[in-house]
Amino acid sequence: MAPRTNGRAVQVEDTKICVVMVGLPARGKSYIAQKAQRYLQWLSVDAKTFNVGNYRRHDAPQPSADFFDMSNAEGERRRRVAAEAAIADMLGWFRQGGVIGILDATNSTKDRRKWVYDVCAREGIEVLFVESKCDDENLIMANIRDVKTTSPDYKGQDPEKAALDFRNRIKNYEKVYKTIDADGDEKHYTYLKIMDVGAQVIINRIQDYLQSRVVYYLMNLHIRPRSVWLSRHGESLYNLYGRIGGDADLSPRGHQYAKKLPDLVRKSVGGDRPLTVWTSTLKRTIQTARFLPENYNQLQWKALDELDAGVCDGMTYQEIKDVYPEDFVARDEDKYNYRYRGGESYRDVVIRLEPIIMELERSEDILIVTHQAILRCIYAYFMKKDQSRSPWMNVPLHCLIKLTPRAYGTDEERYQADIPAVSTWRGKGSTAKHEDPVPEANLGYSPVVTAAAH
Ligand code: ATP
Ligand code: F6P
Numbered sequence: 001m002a003p004r005t006n007g008r009a010v011q012v013e014d015t016k017i018c019v020v021m022v023g024l025p026a027r028g029k030s031y032i033a034q035k036a037q038r039y040l041q042w043l044s045v046d047a048k049t050f051n052v053g054n055y056r057r058h059d060a061p062q063p064s065a066d067f068f069d070m071s072n073a074e075g076e077r078r079r080r081v082a083a084e085a086a087i088a089d090m091l092g093w094f095r096q097g098g099v100i101g102i103l104d105a106t107n108s109t110k111d112r113r114k115w116v117y118d119v120c121a122r123e124g125i126e127v128l129f130v131e132s133k134c135d136d137e138n139l140i141m142a143n144i145r146d147v148k149t150t151s152p153d154y155k156g157q158d159p160e161k162a163a164l165d166f167r168n169r170i171k172n173y174e175k176v177y178k179t180i181d182a183d184g185d186e187k188h189y190t191y192l193k194i195m196d197v198g199a200q201v202i203i204n205r206i207q208d209y210l211q212s213r214v215v216y217y218l219m220n221l222h223i224r225p226r227s228v229w230l231s232r233h234g235e236s237l238y239n240l241y242g243r244i245g246g247d248a249d250l251s252p253r254g255h256q257y258a259k260k261l262p263d264l265v266r267k268s269v270g271g272d273r274p275l276t277v278w279t280s281t282l283k284r285t286i287q288t289a290r291f292l293p294e295n296y297n298q299l300q301w302k303a304l305d306e307l308d309a310g311v312c313d314g315m316t317y318q319e320i321k322d323v324y325p326e327d328f329v330a331r332d333e334d335k336y337n338y339r340y341r342g343g344e345s346y347r348d349v350v351i352r353l354e355p356i357i358m359e360l361e362r363s364e365d366i367l368i369v370t371h372q373a374i375l376r377c378i379y380a381y382f383m384k385k386d387q388s389r390s391p392w393m394n395v396p397l398h399c400l401i402k403l404t405p406r407a408y409g410t411d412e413e414r415y416q417a418d419i420p421a422v423s424t425w426r427g428k429g430s431t432a433k434h435e436d437p438v439p440e441a442n443l444g445y446s447p448v449v450t451a452a453a454h
Contacts, residue, residue: 015210016094018120019102020113022131024177025170026143028197029132031407032218033104036130039217039357042381043350045210046098050090052105053153056082062153065168070176087116091123100214101125108177110186117189128211129191130218131180136196140170147407197223220362228360228382229265229275229367230375230401233284234258235421238314239397242424242433245306245313250287253419257398258288260417264400265292265367268415275367278356280304285369296367303352306371310343318431332428335391346391349377357381372424379403382410385443392428394441397421 019036021029033049040047059078060067067075083105090101107113113129120127134140144166148154154162180191181204192215193202201219206212234254238246250258265275277298279285282305289298312320312327321328324341331338339345344352353374360366360378368378372395380390382403400415425437 016125017100018125018127020107020116020127020129021104022107022129022180024173026140026148027132027134030104033102037102038384040100047100048093048098049102049104050086052083052086055085065165065172068169068172087119108173110178129180129189131193133179133195220358226364227402227404231369232372232375232395232397233288235397236284239422239424242316243314245309247282250284253421256419257417259291262292264415264417268400268402275365277367279369289369303356304370304374307349307373308343310340312340321431336387349373353377392441393443394425394437
């Protein structure tokens with residue numbers, strides 16, 4: 001049978017996968033689960049996380065450490081009920097067409113893993129265990145401090161006491177925890193074991209393409225502090241004329257932005273730390289990056305080139321409407337999926353950006369100088385924006401966006417250069433060359449800092 005894509009960005013055939021998280025508390029399981037969910041949703045794969053802790057909280061909102069002691073029969077019973085409820089919901093979701101369900105719990109005993117495995121096997125669902133194993137005491141303590149003392153489990157409690165209780169919770173889990181295949185009798189499972197945040201990984205019995213995508217993505221995650229800076233190229237001559245695509249030079253104001261960019265970057269970095277710069281292969285991004293300091297390593301990526309407008313390349317929106325009226329309407333109706341004749345859709349762009357996302361996850365500080373559509377797609381990945389809305393997002397010219405990933409989200413700061421530029425944002429139905437964006441086009445972003453560089 002010919003492989004099919006179900007209209008998704010990656011080939012999934014009829015695969016259903018349950019990703020079962022494994023590991024002691026505070027090992028980053030929820031962090032990994034939400035990263036995987038985001039990555040898959042960005043690729044239009046239907047993915048959902050079922051966090052057993054959330055189910056347990058219905059019944060035991062703020063349990064103390066002894067609730068998690070295996071010899072506490074009542075605690076055991078209630079934890080089992082919570083796991084059953086999460087799995088039941090997950091199976092219901094799979095029956096409605098879900099593709100990758102992520103079961104976020106400790107699943108730290110062999111019995112628990114066997115139970116989940118058997119339940120899934122009966123429903124024809126593949127199981128991929130993902131274990132995070134980490135013995136770095138300092139990191140565990142930092143995780144407890146950063147995310148556990150502020151969890152709903154300890155709401156209103158003294159952080160010191162919460163941290164102590166959480167350590168006791170971990171001790172109770174340690175009494176029964178078995179790392180996957182510790183006894184050599186879990187070899188038949190498909191699993192990825194991530195040790196010390198990826199310093200070492202073990203991959204066992206990966207079965208298909210989608211599993212291998214997930215595994216490869218998770219292998220590349222790191223938690224070292226870093227930021228990603230995004231900027232469109234300076235205003236181009238085509239921007240001035242309201243023409244799309246092409247390979248135009250910068251306008252005089254675009255050149256001014258290029259000269260200003262090093263200042264803007266230095267200000268947002270807060271020092272002289274060198275960044276790695278990625279541009280597209282088009283003149284306008286290369287010209288924009290050319291005054292950045294020489295110790296910034298620069299790399300050109302074809303994958304960062306602007307969305308290919310095919311036969312419409314070089315036209316104004318009015319010309320497109322005149323020559324291809326049906327296409328003009330079709331694009332407005334479904335901008336994410338509309339593919340220009342002989343060119344690309346936003347969905348196509350996401351597929352070609354996948355290696356960029358992978359490389360970004362592996363890297364530390366990166367500055368990307370790219371184009372409107374490309375920036376929208378990268379931004380949507382980090383900021384969890386809905387794919388159907390992101391093609392309508394306003395990304396002003398001459399603005400540097402700094403994104404800083406945190407444990408459960410991404411901080412954003414915007415630095416607007418004090419150099420005017422035309423607007424290239426376009427509302428539905430409009431053929432105006434330059435139009436003021438409506439407030440919704442800002443997609444609800446609320447920058448932490450907006451600084452002007454004079
Ligand atoms: P619990 O079992 O209590 O739900 P958990 O294992 O789900 O705990 P998280 O809530 O995900 O733990 O912990 C988040 C913290 O873990 C973040 O501070 C994140 O930086 C860190 N982290 C992310 N990945 C890893 C990893 N592979 N190993 C250790 N810590 C990690
Ligand atoms: O107008 C500038 C530009 O970068 C064009 O080259 C590109 O076709 C367009 O933006 C993408 O934006 P939209 O998807 O809103 O047409």
